[in-house]
Amino acid sequence: MNRPIGVIDSGVGGLTVLQEMMRQLPREKLIYLGDTKRCPYGPRSKEEVQKFTWEMVDFLLEKEIKLLVIACNTATAFTIEDLKNKLDIPVIGVINPGARAAIKATKNHHIGIIGTEGTVKSGAYPEALERINPKIHVKALACPPFVPMVERGIFAGDEAKETVEKTLKPLKSLKNLDTLILGCTHYPLLKPIIQQVVGDNVTVISSSEETARETSAVLEIEQLQNKTGYHPVHEIYSTGDMELFDKIAQQIFINGKYKELIIKSAEIEKD
Structure with missing residues (x-):
């Protein structure tokens, strides 16, 4: 099935x-x-x-997507529960896959776990982890400065390092911590500095x-794989500053992958 996969995020x-x-999933x-x-x-x-989130989903449903990934x-x-209940296509989030990888x-x-205020307050990660293994000891920390910094295109340098060190200071006293979940998809862009700070x-x-592995598995189970041999050009939409978004995309997609993207502006807000 050669319909596209939709992916949404806050930024x-x-x-x-x-x-x-x-x-x-190269096809x-x-x-x-x-x-x-x-x-x-x-x-x-x-x-x-x-x-x-529903405004983003409605935008992608008009593109006739066959599966939705909530990359936020x-x-x-x-x-996610509301989307799963109301959509007739598979819906995949990032929390359960992250929890399984940490286990x-x-x-x-x-x-x-480090994440946004909303993610930490929701308790979604501790719930997902304890559902798999009730013996897990969990410490969650909200990191409000990280997303705005990444959205400004700052992934490295003195400002990034100083911000990460200051924000993660409460974790330094946790002597037994051996695994840290980046509970926000912005945070991997800061991963080298985060790794340096936590040790x-x-x-x-x-x-x-x-x-991505879970998406592949669901495509196979639901028999939704694209079995044609064509090489797709992916579409990326942003609701905000296109110049900055394009600049950040170029930093992320190297080794020729940037050429596989078409980047456009999108209007999704509803009254």
């Missing part, structure tokens, strides 16, 4: 998931929508996040690879 962070999906056409105009979602109310942890936490990685069952003894987990 540029979900491009890290899109990149991994491009690698693992699948992907259509991505980043709501950069209203990013970040983390500080917003559950009702706002649900409204914005806050949107996953607040909307595989931890040696001592002490797992940290080499902590395994830093991004849900991107696991989410």
